[in-house]
Amino acid sequence: MEVAWSLSRRIVVNPVGENVFVIDFSHKGDRGYVLKNGPWSFDGHAIILVEFDGDARVEDIAFDRLPIWIRVFNLPINKMNMRVAIVIGDKVGRFVEADVDDNGRKIGRYLRIRVELDVTKPLRRGVVLKFGDKGIEDWFPFQYERLPDFYYICGRLDHVERDCLEENPDGKKTGYDSSLRAPGGRSFGSKPSSFSSTQASFGSGGGGTSVI
Numbered sequence: 533m534e535v536a537w538s539l540s541r542r543i544v545v546n547p548v549g550e551n552v553f554v555i556d557f558s559h560k561g562d563r564g565y566v567l568k569n570g571p572w573s574f575d576g577h578a579i580i581l582v583e584f585d586g587d588a589r590v591e592d593i594a595f596d597r598l599p600i601w602i603r604v605f606n607l608p609i610n611k612m613n614m615r616v617a618i619v620i621g622d623k624v625g626r627f628v629e630a631d632v633d634d635n636g637r638k639i640g641r642y643l644r645i646r647v648e649l650d651v652t653k654p655l656r657r658g659v660v661l662k663f664g665d666k667g668i669e670d671w672f673p674f675q676y677e678r679l680p681d682f683y684y685i686c687g688r689l690d691h692v693e694r695d696c697l698e699e700n701p702d703g704k705k706t707g708y709d710s711s712l713r714a715p716g717g718r719s720f721g722s723k724p725s726s727f728s729s730t731q732a733s734f735g736s737g738g739g740g741t742s743v744i
Contacts, residue, residue, distance in 0.1 A: 537566055549590045571600050571678055578651065578680035578689050598649045598689065599628055601677040603642040603714055604659070606670070611663060612638045617645045624656050624674075625649040642675075654687035657707055675714040684708040 541559035548554050557563035566572070572579040580595045604620055614636035621627025624647045631644035638644070649655075658673040682689045687708045 537562070537572075539565075552590055552595075571598050571680060573678070573680040576681035580651065596650055596652050597625075598651050598680075599646060600649055600679065601631075601644055601646050601714075603644055603675040603677065605642045605673050605675070607643055607672055608663070609639060612640070612643045616661075617643060620659055620661075620672075621645045621647045623659055644677075649689075651689040655682060655689070655708070655712060657687075657712065674712065676712055677714040677716070679713045682708070682712075 539557075539559070539562040541557070541562055543558065543562070544556040546554045546556070557566075567581055567583065570579070570581060572581075578598055580598055582593055582595060582597070584593060602624065607616065612632075614630055614632050617630035617632065618627045620643075621630070624645075626648040628646040628648055630638075630646070632638045655676070656674060658671055660669055660671055662669045680689055685708070
């Protein structure tokens with residue numbers, strides 16, 4: 533990880549549980565870089581980062597949140613703004629930030645929104661929005677940047693096929709496929725892992741219509 537993250541100083545990795553580690557950063561800038569530039573993956577599996585102050589017990593830390601950039605397509609040009617980004621972000625998970633200019637706007641093929649996902653819930657494939665009181669409901673599809681592996685039956689990131697409780701005996705299409713992945717991405721390692729750190733902890737880990 534030290535090499536993959538291109539860190540300026542060495543890190544110390546200490547196992548503290550099953551597939552859970554504490555990573556001690558010796559440089560504050562390295563820690564900030566790793567926390568801000570995720571999601572990271574190990575052999576395709578999500579690495580979930582959780583900040584903590586060292587007072588928490590490992591079993592009390594919830595490794596269930598993953599910050600990630602989503603791309604929202606087909607929005608009207610005048611709706612590619614911070615206000616709409618916040619509404620969408622909070623429908624998907626928890627809004628973190630948006631890729632907009634100093635005026636809170638963005639013109640392009642899609643609007644980029646960074647959100648904090650709950651990995652125990654299915655991925656959202658898009659969102660239904662209605663702009664204005666007389667607006668028509670429309671579907672706005674998503675792509676996720678650097679999306680870790682997820683199970684195509686249930687659309688969740690927190691488990692693999694053998695642990696899934698969803699059944700699909702007829703092999704029907706579920707709507708989940710590789711089209712949710714935005715082009716490009718980074719991964720490292722050779723098998724699943726989870727992490728936690730003294731200044732950062734790590735672990736592996738659309739309904740409704742909004743009127744805007």
